[in-house]
Amino acid sequence: MIEAGTVSVSKSKERERREKEREFVRESDEEMKDDFQAPVLNTNGDSQQLSSSRFSSLLASKDRDFLLSPTGAQVKICDLDGKIIGLYFGANWYPPCWNFTQTLDGVYEQLKSSGCNFEIVYVSSDEDADAFNDYHARMPWLAIPFSDLETKKALNRKFDVEGIPCLVILQPNDNKDDATLRDGVELIYRYGVRAFPFTKERLQRLQEEEREKHEKQTLTSLLTNHDKDYLLGHPRPRQVPVASLIGKTVGLYFSAQWCHPCATFAPKLMAIYQKINQMLVEKGDEGFEVIFVSSDHDQDSFDSYFDTMPWLALPFGDPTVKDLAKHFDVNAIPCLVILGPDGKTVTRHGRNLINLYKENAYPFTDAKVEMLEKQMDEEAKSLPRQVCHSRHRHKLTLVSEGNGGGPFICCDCDEQGSGWAYQCLECGYEVHPKCVTVGAAAAADPAS
Numbered sequence: 150m151i152e153a154g155t156v157s158v159s160k161s162k163e164r165e166r167r168e169k170e171r172e173f174v175r176e177s178d179e180e181m182k183d184d185f186q187a188p189v190l191n192t193n194g195d196s197q198q199l200s201s202s203r204f205s206s207l208l209a210s211k212d213r214d215f216l217l218s219p220t221g222a223q224v225k226i227c228d229l230d231g232k233i234i235g236l237y238f239g240a241n242w243y244p245p246c247w248n249f250t251q252t253l254d255g256v257y258e259q260l261k262s263s264g265c266n267f268e269i270v271y272v273s274s275d276e277d278a279d280a281f282n283d284y285h286a287r288m289p290w291l292a293i294p295f296s297d298l299e300t301k302k303a304l305n306r307k308f309d310v311e312g313i314p315c316l317v318i319l320q321p322n323d324n325k326d327d328a329t330l331r332d333g334v335e336l337i338y339r340y341g342v343r344a345f346p347f348t349k350e351r352l353q354r355l356q357e358e359e360r361e362k363h364e365k366q367t368l369t370s371l372l373t374n375h376d377k378d379y380l381l382g383h384p385r386p387r388q389v390p391v392a393s394l395i396g397k398t399v400g401l402y403f404s405a406q407w408c409h410p411c412a413t414f415a416p417k418l419m420a421i422y423q424k425i426n427q428m429l430v431e432k433g434d435e436g437f438e439v440i441f442v443s444s445d446h447d448q449d450s451f452d453s454y455f456d457t458m459p460w461l462a463l464p465f466g467d468p469t470v471k472d473l474a475k476h477f478d479v480n481a482i483p484c485l486v487i488l489g490p491d492g493k494t495v496t497r498h499g500r501n502l503i504n505l506y507k508e509n510a511y512p513f514t515d516a517k518v519e520m521l522e523k524q525m526d527e528e529a530k531s532l533p534r535q536v537c538h539s540r541h542r543h544k545l546t547l548v549s550e551g552n553g554g555g556p557f558i559c560c561d562c563d564e565q566g567s568g569w570a571y572q573c574l575e576c577g578y579e580v581h582p583k584c585v586t587v588g589a590a591a592a593a594d595p596a597s
Contacts, residue, residue, distance in 0.1 A: 204229045204319075207307070208270060208293065210300050216270060216291040221282075224291055231321050232266040233346055235333055236304060238315040240274035241284035249314040249334055250288065252341075257289060259342045266321075267345065272304050274313060318347045339478050362476070367492035368395055371476070372440070374469060380440060380461040385452070389461055396490045397435045398512050400499055401473060403484040405444035406454035411483045413563055414500060418485070419459060424508040435490070437511060442470055444482055487513040501565040504581075522568060529569045532582055536571060539586045541578050545571035559584055 205226050208216065215223040237253065239246035253269070260267045269290035275281040281295040293300055304310075308317045308331060316333025330336070330352075336344040340355055372380070372391045379388040402418065404411040418439070425437045441462035445451040451465040463469055473479070477486050477497055485499030495513050496502065502510040506521050526549075535544050540561060549569050559566050561584035572579045 204234065207304065207319075208300065210297055213294070213297065217285070217294055218291060219286050219288055229268055232268045233321060234319040235267070235269040236272055236308065236317040236319065237269050237290070238272045238274065238305065238310050238317070239313050240276075241280050242276060243313055246314045249337070253316070253337055254289060256337055256342050260345055261289075265345060272301050274301075320346075320348065338480055339475065341475075363494060366476075366494070368399065368488065369492070371473065371488075371492065372463070372469060377464070377467065377469075381455070381464055382461050383459075385455070394438055395492070398437050398490060398495070399488045400437070400439040401442050401477070401486040401488065402439050402460075403442045403444065403474065403479050403482045403486070404454075405446075405482060406450045407446065408444070408482050410563065414483045415458070417564075418503060421503055421508050422459060425511045428508065428511075442473055444470075489514070501567060504564040504566060505568065525568055529582070532569070536585055538571065538580065541573060543573045543575050543578070545573055545578070545580070545585070547582070548572045
């Protein structure tokens with residue numbers, strides 16, 4: 150999350166500041182354009198028009214003062230004067246870059262058609278010039294020439310780029326506190342064009358709006374629209390009113406037939422779903438329901454996948470699917486979001502809790518998770534400090550989040566984990582304690 154600084158001001162100044170902020174964040178096209186016209190201060194405190202020297206020092210080389218358009222035409226770096234710049238670090242060989250490029254393309258075209266002073270510069274990690282040329286030709290923005298390896302390396306070092314895709318946002322001023330945002334990928338996925346012009350004030354306001362929206366959310370507001378107030382049940386095309394789920398704990402299961410991790414997690418979730426509902430029937434409590442939120446590519450895939458599931462689903466192609474993915478910031482599947490009986494979000498990490506605690510995770514509340522964590526800590530006291538796992542050549546050491554562990558993907562079952570784990574200190578291999586099968590070598594004594 151992006152943190153914004155706060156300052157102490159008088160009440161009158163605070164009212165004035167709030168009024169200015171409200172005016173600033175309006176999303177009309179004209180105001181978007183105006184956001185870039187403010188002058189900046191030079192070192193003497195005088196108002197001046199921004200020069201392109203900052204961008205030239207970043208993007209130019211000693212024998213090059215231009216960037217390449219998608220057609221290969223040369224565009225002077227000085228043409229970026231006064232614009233907000235996105236440095237897009239990516240590569241054609243990496244699938245997540247393809248996915249993000251499509252999303253970024255849509256945002257870029259909307260902003261440009263609105264007349265906004267925004268430009269993107271592609272910083273390539275492609276394998277060769279042909280791959281670069283092919284990939285860049287599919288983009289509507291500028292790029293640093295593939296041959297300029299030194300500039301690309303310098304940008305990667307300067308902005309500490311550890312992975313791709315990465316989008317670094319540079320503001321058209323020299324204010325060191327506001328000049329750079331390094332989480333542009335997350336902002337584009339979460340807010341789209343609404344993130345523009347990527348100032349901290351704008352993002353703070355979006356976060357406030359997001360909090361307010363989550364606080365006001367209900368099952369009805371999340372799952373219905375003016376055309377539909379029902380879900381699909383079995384046998385299809387049975388319609389189940391959304392209103393019939395009010396008062397229940399509900400899981401929103403974001404998944405797709407083509408997704409391999411989904412194929413692994415779905416059977417586990419089905420078994421847990423049945424156990425939780427059996428447990429609730431015995432107690433006379435309201436049932437637990439799951440709703441399939443599909444990312445399938447076509448109706449046939451959706452139908453065949455949903456037919457294997459015992460729960461409900463949003464219809465294929467329902468626009469609510471995209472709204473829910475944005476609302477809950479779902480960028481990867483499978484994902485299980487848990488909603489409480491009041492329709493409020495309990496956790497976005499239902500998948501992890503199912504993997505860790507199975508049916509005992511229900512109702513997934515903070516209080517229940519805290520109790521389960523304490524129970525796990527007690528159980529860990531009886532586990533051996535080191536084991537010889539039959540599927541790994543090195544000894545594994547018991548670690549917790551506090552002594553070198555943390556969130557991980559189990560190398561044995563490919564599912565998420567957190568808290569306690571057995572970890573190889575030599576190569577990073579990590580597994581759930583429950584996934585360890587002891588090999589021929591005896592496990593060390595718990596007290597060792």
